[in-house]
Amino acid sequence: MDGNPSTKNSQIKMDKWSTTVRFAGDSGDGMQLTGGRLTFEAAISGMGLATFPDYPAEIRAPAGTTFGVSSFQVRFGEGLIASSGDHADILVAMNPAALKMNIKEVIPGGLIIIDNGSFNDRGIRKAGYSNNPIEDNSLSGMQLISADISNLTIEAVKDFGLGQKDGIRCRNMWTLGLILWLFSKNTKQTEDWLIKKFGKDNILTKANIAALKAGSAYAENTEISNDILRKEVPQAKPLPGKWRAITGAEAIAFGLATGANHANLKMTLCSYPITPASPIMHYLANYEIENIGIYQAEDEIAACCAAIGVSYAGGLGVTSSSGPGISLKTEAIGLAISVELPLIIVNSQRAGPSTGLPTRAEQSDLMQAIYGRHGEAPLVVLAPKSPADCFNISHKAIKIAIKYMTPVMILSDAYLTNASEPWLIPDIEKIEKFPAKFANFIENYQPFERDPKTLARKWVKPGTKGMEHRIGGLEKDSISGNISYDPDNHAKMTNLRNQKIQNIEKEFSDIPINGLDNGDILLIGWGSTNGPISEVKELLKNENIKISHIQLNCLWPLSSKLKEIITKFKSTIVIEMNDGQLYNLLRTEIAPKANSITQVSGKPFRVSYLKEKILNILKDGI
Amino acid sequence: MGINEKPAQLKPNDYASDQEVRWCPGCGDYAILNAVKRTLADHQADKANTVFVSGIGCSSRLPYYMSTYGFHTIHGRAPAFATGIKITNPELDVWVITGDGDSLSIGGNHFIHLFRRNLNCQILLFNNEIYGLTKGQASPASRTGTISPSTPKGSLESPLSACELALSSGATFVARGVDTAIKQLVPTLSKAKEHSGTALVEIFQNCIVYNDNVFNSFTEKSAAIERQIHLENGKPMLFGEDNTKGLSLSADHSKLEVIDLKINKKEESKILIHDESNKIIAYLLSQMNQSTMPIALGVLYSTEKPTLDSYYTHRIEEHKNKISNIMEKGQTWTI
Numbered sequence: 001m002d003g004n005p006s007t008k009n010s011q012i013k014m015d016k017w018s019t020t021v022r023f024a025g026d027s028g029d030g031m032q033l034t035g036g037r038l039t040f041e042a043a044i045s046g047m048g049l050a051t052f053p054d055y056p057a058e059i060r061a062p063a064g065t066t067f068g069v070s071s072f073q074v075r076f077g078e079g080l081i082a083s084s085g086d087h088a089d090i091l092v093a094m095n096p097a098a099l100k101m102n103i104k105e106v107i108p109g110g111l112i113i114i115d116n117g118s119f120n121d122r123g124i125r126k127a128g129y130s131n132n133p134i135e136d137n138s139l140s141g142m143q144l145i146s147a148d149i150s151n152l153t154i155e156a157v158k159d160f161g162l163g164q165k166d167g168i169r170c171r172n173m174w175t176l177g178l179i180l181w182l183f184s185k186n187t188k189q190t191e192d193w194l195i196k197k198f199g200k201d202n203i204l205t206k207a208n209i210a211a212l213k214a215g216s217a218y219a220e221n222t223e224i225s226n227d228i229l230r231k232e233v234p235q236a237k238p239l240p241g242k243w244r245a246i247t248g249a250e251a252i253a254f255g256l257a258t259g260a261n262h263a264n265l266k267m268t269l270c271s272y273p274i275t276p277a278s279p280i281m282h283y284l285a286n287y288e289i290e291n292i293g294i295y296q297a298e299d300e301i302a303a304c305c306a307a308i309g310v311s312y313a314g315g316l317g318v319t320s321s322s323g324p325g326i327s328l329k330t331e332a333i334g335l336a337i338s339v340e341l342p343l344i345i346v347n348s349q350r351a352g353p354s355t356g357l358p359t360r361a362e363q364s365d366l367m368q369a370i371y372g373r374h375g376e377a378p379l380v381v382l383a384p385k386s387p388a389d390c391f392n393i394s395h396k397a398i399k400i401a402i403k404y405m406t407p408v409m410i411l412s413d414a415y416l417t418n419a420s421e422p423w424l425i426p427d428i429e430k431i432e433k434f435p436a437k438f439a440n441f442i443e444n445y446q447p448f449e450r451d452p453k454t455l456a457r458k459w460v461k462p463g464t465k466g467m468e469h470r471i472g473g474l475e476k477d478s479i480s481g482n483i484s485y486d487p488d489n490h491a492k493m494t495n496l497r498n499q500k501i502q503n504i505e506k507e508f509s510d511i512p513i514n515g516l517d518n519g520d521i522l523l524i525g526w527g528s529t530n531g532p533i534s535e536v537k538e539l540l541k542n543e544n545i546k547i548s549h550i551q552l553n554c555l556w557p558l559s560s561k562l563k564e565i566i567t568k569f570k571s572t573i574v575i576e577m578n579d580g581q582l583y584n585l586l587r588t589e590i591a592p593k594a595n596s597i598t599q600v601s602g603k604p605f606r607v608s609y610l611k612e613k614i615l616n617i618l619k620d621g622i
Numbered sequence: 623m624g625i626n627e628k629p630a631q632l633k634p635n636d637y638a639s640d641q642e643v644r645w646c647p648g649c650g651d652y653a654i655l656n657a658v659k660r661t662l663a664d665h666q667a668d669k670a671n672t673v674f675v676s677g678i679g680c681s682s683r684l685p686y687y688m689s690t691y692g693f694h695t696i697h698g699r700a701p702a703f704a705t706g707i708k709i710t711n712p713e714l715d716v717w718v719i720t721g722d723g724d725s726l727s728i729g730g731n732h733f734i735h736l737f738r739r740n741l742n743c744q745i746l747l748f749n750n751e752i753y754g755l756t757k758g759q760a761s762p763a764s765r766t767g768t769i770s771p772s773t774p775k776g777s778l779e780s781p782l783s784a785c786e787l788a789l790s791s792g793a794t795f796v797a798r799g800v801d802t803a804i805k806q807l808v809p810t811l812s813k814a815k816e817h818s819g820t821a822l823v824e825i826f827q828n829c830i831v832y833n834d835n836v837f838n839s840f841t842e843k844s845a846a847i848e849r850q851i852h853l854e855n856g857k858p859m860l861f862g863e864d865n866t867k868g869l870s871l872s873a874d875h876s877k878l879e880v881i882d883l884k885i886n887k888k889e890e891s892k893i894l895i896h897d898e899s900n901k902i903i904a905y906l907l908s909q910m911n912q913s914t915m916p917i918a919l920g921v922l923y924s925t926e927k928p929t930l931d932s933y934y935t936h937r938i939e940e941h942k943n944k945i946s947n948i949m950e951k952g953q954t955w956t957i
Binding site: 040043044046193238239240241242243244245254257258261266268270287288289290291292293295297298299301302303305306307308309310311312313314315317331332335339425427428461462463464465466467468469470471472473474482483 | 639641669670671673675685686688689690691692693694695696699701702703704705706707708709710711713714731732735934937938940941942943944945946948949950952953954955956957
């Protein structure tokens, strides 16, 4: 499911209205939190929404500098909201650096809310402005709310004895109060949330509520709504049930835990700290779910090896990392392929090469995932298409790993990890269960004898009497598993390992086509680009272009259905956040005449960018 | 099996797999393999419950020759696999088999963290001071000046001491043995098996092809009596012909010294009584200069500390949350 409530209606109304709000400030200003609150307010109104948290790799860079700016963009509204918005309608800038770094993200005529209390000479200089941008007309054409938010906040909280430094930290709540008022939302939900967070009698609760109310009152009293985007919040009609907002990292944690539960396995996530993958480890560490544990290893390699050890001993081993860490795990993944044990590897991709852009998303690890090991070492590679889809894919990855006795890699990315969307909390009892089967004593047991259908070998727990055997990374006899240097046996084993993975294609033969199953253009995406690609497809369809879209969940093995689908379109365009890796793969394997649209900026695609590129390809003739 | 019938006693060779052993004839690994099988037989160890985990190198082929469970993994990483195995099933008796290149070089990081965590397992380090399987390059345990294919003019680096490294990493059991001295090695392996926590046994192992006789100064029959001290907990640290030599602490307490009782009988009271729990003395024992002092064998150090696997298992048992409850925790809304 998309996790987008309003897309459940058969009639998708395109962009009936939507608003994109971007909060920007210093890393310590609480922008992620403020954005998260507005997200929740939008979500409980039943609106579709998508978010884009964007934060620097530095934890808390010097205050007021451009490289310390953190931002959170949320787009919500009625209609198809699959991407977090090309541009912001509203920008909240807590200081000059935040303004400088984000002004180009705002639509012409958009609303800018500025804390002019922070626009002093020092702050302006630090941001690299020569003049005060509020005064030098550089914001002309924009709507501006310039208020001394710092001072107004301090005034609002002065009765609580917080002191200037702590008092000013309530600025984000003041700003949120103002924004909520702009959207005709009261502050009740956020007040409740603050009480729950800090406790009813906590001075922080009181101060933050006072700031929140002051911001809301300020908006009301100065009647700023009259000439500014004040949009009523309509009710959409999502599916009935219990909803929550979910990030990709949370959904992966839930999906893995549910999958392990449905496999009747104890699971250990073995990991090593790395941006942006660590949240998955943190969530699982804190959930304290029965039979689910985490193990923080001494390095990335150890994390992967320990995870394989977990599976060897009859648990479910999971390891999670990002680019540099995945590179380090490569040799161990090869061993898991060779000894044919289940293993889940989660790669929250970030922009590379090397350390690259640790907090920014890219899809440039696809080739590494499919081919990046020594020897013929086939691996299942799956990619979730939205934060909510991370749940489904993680769950399915476990089913595949144990059914076929194989490692499975999940390609998430920095965007999916942090972005959130509404999620209908599933009844996990109603989701497919797949209890793991361990072999008990078998007369004349042969460790590499295979199931004729799946080609999977048996999973035997150490401790099982009479089944003692040895496995390892040396080539194994195709039946006994004993070391074998026989040339024919190696050829046979290479073929068996490959065939086993190819068979998994059947598990992903259902490729949903967004649009008609034939036409002029087929857009192919994978992973987190689903949002902008679905939106551009709708836009172009409304311009009478015969266009459809598929978002691949399974990147390896490639489905044989894919070729059938592609042949029914005059032209294929592969869209991805790398230099054309899936494009190259499809050209080799399936679609020699495909076109490619790529972007490697570390940011999600803009719908407008995609539209322009697609129209250019159309112009050149399909 | 009848109700009064005792289960058949397992003999050392019952722990052998059907695979042909492929070490070089005369390799010290054969003796160690025999000592391991004898140790298991002495304990009547349950084959199904025993797992040998190894890295890469000559020593790491050992699991293939055992009739227990075995996992031949990748270079240097056996401790990490062992950790995953033990936290999943702490009941398994896990033996990590490694060499000096495997554990002190490529796997150095895992080696030290194993001790810090005190995973309940045995780690047998076959130290031949050379890379054997790759044809004889100097290893981190090779003595300075070792001539090898990669160091034709002699190696430049100082050797690492596995026991010192283990002690400083928080090891709770550190012991040493000699490959062919099976009489001493078996009881040492036995104590390692009984120890709760990570038990390191460094075994001086002769590589007949690439580093032959490197330990001769203390392993040769004629030298052994004067050059080896076999430690026994609670007993004086004596060695030499008729136990006429002993170890004492130097006046400045910085090192151990030899007292020759034949010359200096009145110093006898200064001879140290081996106390396995004394970490400082264990350090000094592991640091003894091989040119002037005997080599310390047996259990240098042993202490009790909770193990990672028991901690981990306990923590998981405390995890009581249901997935659906966690998913519904926090802010939700109902439509």
